[in-house]
Each structure stands twice: as C-alpha cells, then as structure tokens.
Amino acid sequence: MFVIITYDVGEKRVSKVCKKLRAYLRWTQNSVFEGEITKGNLMKCLNEIQKITNPEEDSVYLYQVENPYHIQKKILGQEKGFDELFL
Amino acid sequence: MFVIITYDVGEKRVSKVCKKLRAYLRWTQNSVFEGEITKGNLMKCLNEIQKITNPEEDSVYLYQVENPYHIQKKILGQEKGFDELFL
Numbered sequence: 001m002f003v004i005i006t007y008d009v010g011e012k013r014v015s016k017v018c019k020k021l022r023a024y025l026r027w028t029q030n031s032v033f034e035g036e037i038t039k040g041n042l043m044k045c046l047n048e049i050q051k052i053t054n055p056e057e058d059s060v061y062l063y064q065v066e067n068p069y070h071i072q073k074k075i076l077g078q079e080k081g082f083d084e085l086f087l
Numbered sequence: 088m089f090v091i092i093t094y095d096v097g098e099k100r101v102s103k104v105c106k107k108l109r110a111y112l113r114w115t116q117n118s119v120f121e122g123e124i125t126k127g128n129l130m131k132c133l134n135e136i137q138k139i140t141n142p143e144e145d146s147v148y149l150y151q152v153e154n155p156y157h158i159q160k161k162i163l164g165q166e167k168g169f170d171e172l173f174l
Contacts, residue, residue, distance in 0.1 A: 004091060004150060006093070006115070006116055006117065006119045007116075008116045008117050008167055028093070028148060029093055029094075029095045029118075029146055029148055030093065030095050030117060030118055031116075031117055031118075032093045032119065032148070034150075046163065049163060050163060053163065053164055054164070055163070055164040055165070056164075056165070057164070057165065058163075058164045058165065059116055059162065059163075059164045059165040059166065059167045060162070060163040060164055061115060061116055061119070061160065061161075061162055061163075062160065062161040062162070062163070063091060063121075063150075063158055063159070063160050064158070064159050064160075064161070065152060065157055065158050065159075066157070067157070070152055070153070070154070070157040070158075071150055071151070071152050071157075071158070072150070072151050072152075073148065073149065073150050073151075074148075074149040074151070075146065075147070075148055075149070076133065076136060076137060076140065076142070076145075076146075076147040076148075076149070077140055077141070077142040077143075077144070077145045077146045077147055078142070078143070078144065078145065078146040079146065080095055080146045
C-alpha cells in the first residue's frame with residue numbers, strides 16, 4: 001500500500017521520529033514522509049513511532065491507500081527530498 | 088475527489104499560501120491541508136497558489152485520490168486542527 005505520514009511532535013522528539021520514519025519511508029518535505037510499504041512494516045513502524053512520541057502532545061497522521069494506482073502526486077515548483085532518490 | 092496538499096515555501100509567502108489553501112481545504116497540521124474538492128475548484132486553487140509562490144524556491148505537493156473511499160486516515164496522538172470541524 002501507499003502511505004503518507006505527517007507529524008507534528010515536540011521539538012525534542014523531532015529528530016527521533018524523523019530518523020525512524022526514514023527507515024521505512026521516503027522523506028519528501030518538512031514533516032512529511034511517503035512511500036509504498038507492506039502492512040507488516042507499517043504496523044512495525046507505527047509501533048515504534050508510538051514508543052517515541054507523547055500521545056498527550058504529539059500528533060502523527062497516517063493516510064493510507066491500499067492500491068498505489070489510486071493516488072496521484074503532482075508537484076508545483078521544486079521537488080524537495082530529491083537526493084533521496086539516489087540513496 | 089480527496090486531496091492532501093503539503094507546502095514548503097519561503098517565509099514571506101507562508102501566510103499567503105496558508106490563507107489561500109484555507110479557502111478551499113481543511114488545515115490539519117503544520118503545512119498540511121486536506122479535504123474533498125471538485126476538479127474545478129482544485130484547478131482554481133492551484134492556479135491561485137501558482138500566482139503567489141516562487142517556482143524556483145517553493146515546493147507544493149498535491150496528492151489526489153479520485154474516490155475518497157480509497158483513502159483512509161488514522162491519527163496517533165492528538166488531533167490538531169480539530170477546531171476547524173466547527174467552522
């Protein structure tokens with residue numbers, strides 16, 4: 001499936017959350033990650049994120065689309081996170 | 088259709104872009120907007136955004152899903168932008 005994950009977490013936790021998401025998804029812009037992922041890995045990823053975030057303060061949004069063909073992406077202006085394509 | 092729009096624009100243009108997107112979509116978190124929108128309004132919205140952004144520096148990402156039933160949203164922790172529901 002294809003997912004988009006956006007986060008708004010306390011400053012102290014930003015780099016931890018970012019690092020964790022990078023292990024599973026592609027960074028695109030600010031606090032936004034995207035990519036194809038299996039259900040198993042998504043569960044694993046979310047479990048790990050839950051362990052390092054504070055549910056009272058932090059906010060993590062997950063948008064998921066079962067069939068990646070059902071979602072289209074368009075970019076106006078610059079494509080950020082471009083270097084990620086070569087990792 | 089359902090869309091998610093994320094932006095990373097120069098500081099001077101943030102409030103303009105935010106205000107414009109608010110006219111069409113729901114703010115959810117940081118620089119992320121979402122919502123159902125018609126094709127016509129989406130085109131109008133993107134045209135307006137293009138006029139107030141700098142394509143050399145700014146970056147606006149659009150994710151679109153024709154059928155809103157094809158996308159699911161889940162929230163870990165706090166739901167930000169909650170007050171928007173009552174506007």
